[in-house]
Amino acid sequence: MEASPSVKIVAQNRKARHDYHIVQTYETGIVLLGSEVKSVREGHVNLRDCYAKIENGELFLIGMGISPYRNRGYVEVEERRQRKLLANRTELRKLSRLVLEKGYTLIPLSVYFKGQYLKVELAVAQGKREYDKRDAKEEQHAKRELDREIKRRRNS
Numbered sequence: 001m002e003a004s005p006s007v008k009i010v011a012q013n014r015k016a017r018h019d020y021h022i023v024q025t026y027e028t029g030i031v032l033l034g035s036e037v038k039s040v041r042e043g044h045v046n047l048r049d050c051y052a053k054i055e056n057g058e059l060f061l062i063g064m065g066i067s068p069y070r071n072r073g074y075v076e077v078e079e080r081r082q083r084k085l086l087a088n089r090t091e092l093r094k095l096s097r098l099v100l101e102k103g104y105t106l107i108p109l110s111v112y113f114k115g116q117y118l119k120v121e122l123a124v125a126q127g128k129r130e131y132d133k134r135d136a137k138e139e140q141h142a143k144r145e146l147d148r149e150i151k152r153r154r155n156s
Contacts, residue, residue: 005115011045012110018136020125023104026095028120029086030061030111033077035069040118042069045111052085052106052122054096059085061108061120085120098124 016022032040039045046065053060061083068077087095098104109121128136 007112007114009110009112010040010043010118011047013047013050013108015048016107016109016123016125018128020105020107020123020127022109022123022125023098024124025109026087026091026122026124027114028059028091028122030118030120031084031086032066032118033075035075035077036066037118038071039066039069040111041113044069047108047111050108052108054092054099054106057092059087059092059095059106061085064108064111085122095124 044067046067048065050061050063050065053062063080064083065080066077067079095106099106104124104126107123107125109123111118111120113119
């Protein structure tokens with residue numbers, strides 16, 4: 001039995017879980033140039049204000065920043081260029097149906113290496129309203145207080 005490949009998280013979009021209700025997640029591959037992969041391995045990735053969209057039956061990631069690799073030589077690569085995501089046809093159909101019919105948004109949650117391959121965790125999400133964010137913050141605060149109280153009573 002073969003062991004599963006190791007997963008090394010390179011970047012996460014922490015604000016996404018605060019700003020969106022996550023409905024479903026998908027794992028997709030990403031098409032990059034060699035110098036971009038080297039820069040990603042060094043951790044120079046920014047997922048802020050990044051989203052995905054479907055154009056002509058293909059999935060693209062827009063707004064992901066990958067800083068230029070230091071030793072890239074003469075090749076110039078735009079930092080926030082549109083990058084193609086790799087998903088199978090049935091997943092693309094599901095995603096396009098969700099986005100078009102129900103008005104969901106596609107946002108990346110994290111970028112990670114799974115073995116030697118770079119993957120993007122893509123979420124089908126719905127934007128939170130301001131009061132939803134406040135409610136979530138209150139729930140988090142109440143849970144934290146409850147955990148502190150339980151810990152305090154155990155130690156007494």
